[in-house]
Amino acid sequence: MTTGPQPARSPSGIAALLAPRSVAIIGASSDPDKIGGRPIKYMKQFGYTGDIYPINPSRETVQDLPAFPSLEALPVIPDAVIIAVAGDRTVKAVAECAARGVKAVVVMASGFGEVPDPTGQAQQREMVATARAAGMRMIGPNSQGVANFGNGAILNFSTLFTEQEPMDGEIAIISQSGAMSSVPYGLLRARGLGIRHVHATGNDADINVGELSEAVVQDPDVKLLLLYLENLADPDSLAGAAATAKQRGVPIVAIMGGRSADGQRAAKSHTGAIANEDAVVNAYFEKLGIWRVRSMREMVDTAELYLKGWTPEGRNLVIMSNSGALCVLTADAATDRGMPLTTFAPDIEAELREILPGFATSTNPVDVTAALLSDSGLFGRSLPVIARDTSADIFILAVPVAGKGYDVPRFARDAAAVSDQTGKPVVIVAPQQSVAAEFKKKGLVVFGDEATAVDSLDRYASHHALIARSRPESFRSPLVDAPSGAAASSTSLSEADSLLRLAASGVPTIPFRLCRNESDVREAVANLGTPVAVKGCSADAPHKSELGLVALDIQTTNDAVAAYERLCERMKSANLAFDGVLVAAMASRGHEVMVGAHRDKTFGPVVVFGAGGKYVEALDDAALLPPPFSRDDVRHAMAGLRVTSILTGLRGEPPAAVDAWADAVCAVGDLMTANHDVQSLDVNPLILNESGIVAVDAAVFVG
Known part of the structure; x- marks a missing residue:
């Protein structure tokens, strides 16, 4: 893993990976199930129109394509090269590609920077240095590869592309883990959603998640970016991606692994223990407008909402159902998530009473009751009325039971019409597959239960509010401004010097005097008045209470002198550096x-x-x-x-x-x-x- 300042790197190499005119495969295999064979199979199968050059010195053809014995034997310099060989052969192949003028490589082999082996780590550094010296870009090593289903450039060996056939879409997935790029792909495809980009960066040795994200969010067909991260060695690139994403209206949702205590960084101050690594990541994501989820389920459940292009103006929820019980459960779920229910304006409620049966509920949540079975127009007549209420931001239409006798297609048409006319989020809760299918035909987002629907809407609305107040363009990593040779360790200032430093910066501080003898103490009390606090002042003791170096609410000058003498002796016996004794005014209660x-x-x-x-x-x-x-x-x-x-x-x-x-x-x-x-x-x-x-x-x- 590389850290520290990075040299300027050309984006043309990333473009060569995402839209290559030609791809060569070193280690090409005739077996379409092997690592060196799958990318060839996928590109042929999924619409890649560029040139494919298998490199295998022992074969004349590979998967019905002419094979070449070496990179040098190719008739052109390929834009991108997949390196599907292992060990020392990988290092040699990277050097050959750099010498030949290749723009970008995907290194699939493992056993380099991700393992505690000095040889593998040194080889990874060598590959990075070789690539950068030639202006060549590298994905990996230890990478599953990149895949752009918009143009069929599948430089990737994921098994999921065989199990669940790709479909181009508006979602991009970028991950430092190969598996965690495939898992959301599979879950989203199972829901019928199309995916445009699936990229796994592996060790992030050269091209990292942030830099790749910067390129992907510029794709005009991408509406949602999903990330899986385990480290952030280059926060500036991700900040750049977030700034571009905000300009384009592309939300970014991320899972960050490594939230355990073992991954946390301690600091010397008490507050450093609070500002641990995980909490700092949260703060960084919030600044960038990136929504952090804790599980793949949260990420996948919310994804379809983003594709609708809704921008909720608030979090006020309207619930309508033909089940009183589901009205109650959905309202409970909303309360749990802090989503208030809209209180209808009097004229709205009055109009609803005219529409609904007398035994129905015209307040929110709206229970239309089983009368829906005999009057299929209840949803269609009620929803437009409620939608006129300006305080209604988000709608949940829950249909727990329907089927024969119910005009479900009409329900779907009526719900879709309200969503189209208002531009407000309208989601459906329908556990019956046959019922859900009718709503999905109309392009509506359907959940199987009310809790998942409310949770997803809460995340969605909260994320939009976060994006609105985010300022990703203002982020600057510590490497940008830090002076060269900055110290890695730190030393404590005394309390007196600390307070002076804060006061000079605009933080109001308590009036105090630093005393080194009895005369100083008496003068301090005379100037400050009583009561006073008397505290031992030593750079060796930034936290004094534990050492008994604090005396509060001293009422007389003589008591202050006695406290001074006592604290001087205590610092001496504890072998603490003596910076003096601080006499300070007592703050008012608060x-x-x-x-x-x-x-x-x-x-x-x-x-x-x-x-x-x-x-x-x-x-x-x-x-x-x-x-x-x-x-x-x-x-x-x-x-x-x-x-x-x-x-x-x-x-x-x-x-x-x-x-x-x-x-x-x-x-x-x-x-x-x-x-x-x-x-x-x-x-x-x-x-x-x-x-x-x-x-x-x-x-x-x-x-």
Whole structure:
């Protein structure tokens, strides 16, 4: 796996993979079920119109095509070459392709950078260096290959293409795993959806998922990009793909593997433990507008919704069914997902009462009852009325039981008409296959149960809202701006220096004096007034409470002097560097919140904020944002925190100045962006009340 700054790489090599005029196969096989045979079979079968050149020195023909003994023997220089040989022969083949002037290669063999073998890793580095020196691009090694069903360029050996015949469509799949490119392909094809691109990048040694995504989202026929990732060594390319996708209106949905604790990165500050690797990935995806799902089922269940081109204006749900029970269950599922039911305007409800039988329900959810059996027009007359209500954003039409005696084709026509006329999402819940088929004929999205329908709609609506507020174009990886030779380790500033650093950046800090003798203490108390806090100040002790270096609510000057002497002795006995003793004003009572940051080696600075105090890690109530971000971004993230509901003013308490907290978060974001020496910081707690916010403790690490 390559990391670090990458040299400029020509996109023409990627174009040669996605739309090659000619393809050669080193290791071509006459057996269409072997790795070297499948791509030939697929290209012949699925409409590739370019030239195919099998290379096999022991055969005159391969799958009825003329075979050639070597790359040199070809009559042309092929745009792309599939390398289907193993070991040292792979390395040699890459070198031959580079020397011949080939634009791009697909290396299928494994045993290179993905294994803990120094020889294989060295060979992978050699192949990358050889390719880049010649301006040639490489997919793999350890790659299943690439496949473009729009033009039949199937440089891929997936078994699924045999099991489920391809159909061109509007979905693109890009994966670092061969299997995880085939699995969604199979599941989506089983649902009748067409797939245009299926690409597996393997080790991402040269062309990576992000760079390939940048090319694929420019395909005018692609409406949805699905990703499977296990690492992100090149976040800039994926950010570029996300920016292009947003401009084109192509949603990106991703699964990111490796969410376990073993994959998490620790940091020195308390907040670093909260901002673990998985949480940082979430924040990065949110900035880019990429929706992260946790399972392949979530990805596949929602896919068809994206292809409809709906853009929900909100999340208000309308439920209509011929079953009261399903109305109840769907409403429960909506509540679980935080999707409110539309409250119909009085005139809408009055008109519904005129249409529906007296024993039906004219409020949301709308139960038309079994009267649907005798009056097939109930859906058709009711839905257009409800659709006039501007607060109705999304419709679920649930038909749990129908069949003989029901005019299901009419139900389907009526539902499709409302969707076409309003442009609003209308989905169907129909567990009976015969009933579902009628709705599918009209191009409607059908789910087998209400929970899956609501879950999918929730993800779909939430993703559109995320895309609207995303700013992928503002992302810059840490490699762009970091000074050369930046330190890999960091050291702590004292609390006094940490507070000064924060104050200079615009974070309100508690008034304090750094004292080195009794006279300093007396002068500090005289200036600050009482009560005061007295704290040992040492760069060796960024977190002081655990060491007994904090004395709070000191009421007199003599008590402050006594605390000073006690803390000096405690630091000496603990062999801590003595930077002084900090005497600070006591903050007014308020809520304890926190803000912190650390500099992720892949994604750059990340700011974390949430509930503060000594239980910060146990509370698990924090949000993350990669800078740059705005106060509005912060306030939106704060809305998802449990602590925010307390800050609005409960039981007669005055509301806290939450905007002041948001401004402090923004100041920390600016600090991390402008000061590359700051590796991490922890400001906990900040005291937040109705009059403002103030930092009473801080630890800043520089390097």
